[in-house]
Amino acid sequence: MSSLGPLPTPARIALLVLLLAAYPAVFPRTLNFGFSLLLFAAMATAWDLVGGWAGQLSLGHAAFVGLGAYVSSLLWTRLGVPIWWGILAAMAGGALLAWAWGFVTFRLRGAYFALSTIAVAEVLRIVANNWADLTGGPEGISIETLPAPFGLNLFSRTVQFYLALALLAVSLLVSWRVGASRFGAWLEAIREDEDSSMALGVNPARAKVLAFALSAALTVAGGALYAVHLSFFEPHGVFDLQLSVQLVLMAIVGGMGTVFGPTLGAFVLLGFQEAFRSTFQQASLFIYGVIIVVIVRWAPDGLAGRFRTVWRRARDGRRALDTVA
Amino acid sequence: MTVVTLLQTAAGGILTGGVYALIGIGLSLIFGVMRIVNFSHGELMAVGMYTAFVLFRHLGLDPYVSLLVVVPAGAALGVAVERLLLAPIARAAEHTAILMTVGVGLILSNGLLFIFGAHPQTLLASYSTATVRLGPITLSLPLLVSFALTVVVIAALYLLLTRTDLGRAIRATAQNRDAAELQGIDTGWIRTAVFAIGTVLAMAAGVLLLPLLYVFPTVGSAFTLKAFVVTVLGGMGNVVGAIFGGLLLGLVESLGASFGATNYRDAIGLVAFLLVLLVRPAGLFGRSRV
């Protein structure tokens, strides 16, 4: 089941992008917040490919965020490789990591995968924190200069906003294409019942790995963009469990396994954070915990899921189930 | 490195490993019976640590004595969490339970953060730095006592599982929930009991580790990971295996840390865990794909 309304999904994506494109003109003084909204929406959508569609819970997606941040920044600051090649290299590296790692863990039950994601993110954080020669250790990396493709100032908040918007658009399109394809149907089958999906011609390990690699590549790109935005970051900020949990939460709140759910969740979650900034900062993880518990217990399909259930009940009340042509 | 130092490091590792085993057994038991991977296990341990810490600070209660309080408190907590949060989602998809326990873990660790603040504390009892000599080796007294108590607890658990009706019901439910129901066992309450036992084991491990570690609110997450390494090494759901897994982890960590940088100590266990996943993930389920 895809569309909620009469408008087809690509049209709705285009509409959303157009609306958001006007943001810098309407709210020119909150571009940082706008950037965060878009970046996290994009990364949550990417997470959802493997978490919501395939049902494989990654609790360490920050590993890819950090990978993107470090690889692209190090290639630029140490070797002068322009950021866009750096991002591509990082994406390839992230996809490769996901491939190898998924190959190992996807042969096993879902819990092993979830555990391994926490372990990998943590190992990467410890390495980044201790291998000072390579990564700058706990002091992190500082980006003083940036290349200027087509004369664009990459430090400009406006430019960064539109880059994040582009990433979000790509993520949404990928999510839509996956959902409308055979690949997406197979991922959902794996999520619902992996064992019986095998009898229907589905190779679960291969499908999960592909979803994971796709998700990884997009998240790595997000991480690289995050690094440019921050222009200074350290291991704790990009490999953190809190970051991973935020992505998961956004998808849960908004609705896993839907095109727009994670974006909705990102907007809601970050909106709350911004509105209650002082109280929220101290208590953010605690509140996340409460939200997770409440939603899993009482609204497992998230907000988008609730909408969909309400919509479907209303629609079915108006007409009887009809035959399929 | 002399032989004596080597033996000492190894002995320390084994003793610590015993306590790791205690944590791992709880996790393994919960998985074996409930098919739930409890991502809040380390946080439960942290709750145990802080409970004993508070009892020591405000009532002067020796940690080992406070076990008498922690055990029933842990059982109550476990029952509450299982009944309110886990039982209602028992028939849902696997990742639902994972998410739920992650949420519980976040609430517990950050609740502790609220109450106690982030700075590490330590408990200094009169015997905290006492040592015992066994031949050429010097061992920490609290470590020895903790290990001894761990052995007692594990033995008690063993007797519970093999000699009592409850234990038999637990093992039947672990093997086949539907068959156990047919035998008249109320598997819902068995699951509650098992989660309570797992919670008690985790909290007890926290108490036993209190004289040895700094206590801070997020100490739990490192131990959740350690608990997983232990159970994976021993085979998920394999309670006896968890004992060996714990000892092995303790040993590997100890020896690894003394040979390499201590900074990477926590990473050692994680890398070992990933290697085990690569080579021998499940142990028992050789040929079947299902």
Added chain:
Amino acid sequence: MAVALSTRSLRIDFGGLPAVDDVSFDVVEGEILGLIGPNGAGKTTLFNLVSGYLRPSGGQVHLRGRDVTGMPPWALARLGVSRTFQVVRPFPRLTVLGNVAVGAYLHHRSRPDAERAAAEILRFLGMERIAAVEAGSLTLPSRKRLEIARALAVEPRLLLLDEVVAGLNPAEVEEIIALVRRIRERGVTIVIVEHIMRVIMGLSDRVVVLNYGRKIADGSPAAVAADPGVIAAYLGEDD
């Protein structure tokens, strides 16, 4: 007569004990073969072996002359083998159509094609009216039908049915029997495991009997029913 499936000395051990031991039999193209035996005889294990869910400890499986021993379930599905499960497992949050479409995707890459093929199967089974219902909310008889519909979606040449009438009332059982015959008329070879004797004996062209993992009889329903070894095996179990 072409042979759709053949096993040779098929064996699997669990913890040192054989659950299926030296089982050899053929399934002729276009026939309905019944597989019976007392509880625990190894029938579902045999299905698991033949459908790729278990790898045998010994012996071989051949599909239309081709060695498929040890192949995983998805590879076998591509070669035309399909099965149902004893405990029905629909994809709960997908619709009935969505459930069947998953299988249809094996031979139809695009979504419209797959959904069209799925709709055709639903019509064949008389299920088109519940196409948009979420599978998790179906009653047992509908779930059983959905299980069969899903298995048909991969366009199998060999269909393994594992206790498809368990838990149904007599009227529903009759419907399923008629359905199985119609499936065979479409050119599908069928192996069916069932406990209800009249179902098996009425449907099958031939019957294979397992006991303690070994084949103890193989022949026409009448011959098997009269076989003293078979009678002894069934008398030996509590009923």
